[in-house]
Amino acid sequence: MKITHIDVFLVNVPLRAKFTTSQSSRTHQKSVVIEVHTDTGLTGLGNVDPSPKYSDESAEEIVSCLKDALIPAMLHKDPRNIVLCMAELDRKTAGHYHAKAALDMALHDLTAKELGIPVYRLLGGAVCESIPLVSSWIGHVPAQEAADMAIQHVEQGFRTLKIKVGKQIEEDIQRVRAVRKAVGADIQLRIDANEGYTPQQAIRAIKGFTPYGILYCEQPVSRDDWHGMAQVRKAVDVPVVADEAIVEPKDIIQAVEKEAADIVKLKVMKNGGLYRTGRMAWLAGVLGLKCVLGHGFTLGINSLSEIHLAASLPNIMMPIETTGMLKVVEDIISEPIHVKNGSVRLSQAPGFGVALDRKKLSRFSV
Ligand SMILES: [Mg+2]
Numbered sequence: 504m505k506i507t508h509i510d511v512f513l514v515n516v517p518l519r520a521k522f523t524t525s526q527s528s529r530t531h532q533k534s535v536v537i538e539v540h541t542d543t544g545l546t547g548l549g550n551v552d553p554s555p556k557y558s559d560e561s562a563e564e565i566v567s568c569l570k571d572a573l574i575p576a577m578l579h580k581d582p583r584n585i586v587l588c589m590a591e592l593d594r595k596t597a598g599h600y601h602a603k604a605a606l607d608m609a610l611h612d613l614t615a616k617e618l619g620i621p622v623y624r625l626l627g628g629a630v631c632e633s634i635p636l637v638s639s640w641i642g643h644v645p646a647q648e649a650a651d652m653a654i655q656h657v658e659q660g661f662r663t664l665k666i667k668v669g670k671q672i673e674e675d676i677q678r679v680r681a682v683r684k685a686v687g688a689d690i691q692l693r694i695d696a697n698e699g700y701t702p703q704q705a706i707r708a709i710k711g712f713t714p715y716g717i718l719y720c721e722q723p724v725s726r727d728d729w730h731g732m733a734q735v736r737k738a739v740d741v742p743v744v745a746d747e748a749i750v751e752p753k754d755i756i757q758a759v760e761k762e763a764a765d766i767v768k769l770k771v772m773k774n775g776g777l778y779r780t781g782r783m784a785w786l787a788g789v790l791g792l793k794c795v796l797g798h799g800f801t802l803g804i805n806s807l808s809e810i811h812l813a814a815s816l817p818n819i820m821m822p823i824e825t826t827g828m829l830k831v832v833e834d835i836i837s838e839p840i841h842v843k844n845g846s847v848r849l850s851q852a853p854g855f856g857v858a859l860d861r862k863k864l865s866r867f868s869v
Pocket of ligand 1: 695697721722746747768
């Protein structure tokens with residue numbers, strides 16, 4: 504089997520509501536979708552969903568990198584030889600993990616379809632039959648609004664809520680306090696500052712959140728400030744998660760050497776695909792770190808890539824944080840991902856088990 508051509512689509516999909524973090528505020532998700540074609544007629548799908556300021560590549564830069572450098576290197580290759588294809592992409596250009604992740608997903612989808620098995624089986628099997636999800640809707644909103652949203656999400660079946668912080672410490676603490684008061688003691692709360700604090704601010708904020716029972720605080724300070732992360736970690740009584748700081752395997756080693764994190768956050772897009780992210784999860788486990796998985800702004804194919812990967816990895820903390828498909832008004836895949844009581848059941852369909860919805864793809868294309 505040989506790759507004959509690869510189509511690239513740039514889409515801009517409206518969100519159900521505006522979402523604000525300490526890094527950006529947005530009403531739309533601009534994403535890249537690819538379709539890999541082969542001489543057998545089989546196709547594979549990939550999709551990445553960059554976030555402004557979080558991602559080091561914009562959607563437009565991902566499209567250029569794919570068209571100018573990565574796709575020419577993939578033509579006439581056997582898509583089933585995923586390790587060789589990924590090595591070829593690394594030889595072609597360093598970094599550009601978002602762009603490489605889109606291709607990696609499509610190669611997994613294609614290979615699994617040819618074998619007639621779901622992607623998680625290609626990855627070695629599944630440790631569970633369904634994957635629980637976090638509700639990650641609570642951005643920088645007033646405390647009462649956050650509490651109302653939290654109640655709604657718990658009623659929908661979510662048992663873990665994620666709350667964005669990292670701007671104004673007092674408002675951040677009020678938001679966390681209001682959510683805890685609204686949902687009671689049994690619901691898990693995860694906090695994400697998206698690099699918004701200085702180390703001193705982070706220590707003050709996290710000490711303010713601690714009485715409300717938070718599971719952890721994610722990326723309290725700048726991704727480059729390993730020393731600051733270590734300072735925060737030593738000063739507070741809740742685990743610290745490194746997210747923006749963890750791109751390559753060497754970053755996991757840094758986190759351990761600098762004693763800067765208890766947990767690492769992985770994403771299929773950020774870390775360059777299923778192949779690479781799975782190995783990073785393994786490395787983190789060997790080094791004694793726990794892993795959280797999942798991007799909060801994923802369209803359908805990227806969502807499924809994280810759901811299938813999570814199913815195949817025994818050391819991922821559940822629930823995963825892949826919830827972008829719930830934030831957009833419509834997805835670009837034919838069958839929407841069915842979330843029931845906050846969980847997604849694994850499908851037996853080959854590959855990721857979905858096709859592109861061409862009408863929606865063209866409606867949201869830019
Ligand atoms: Mg994060």
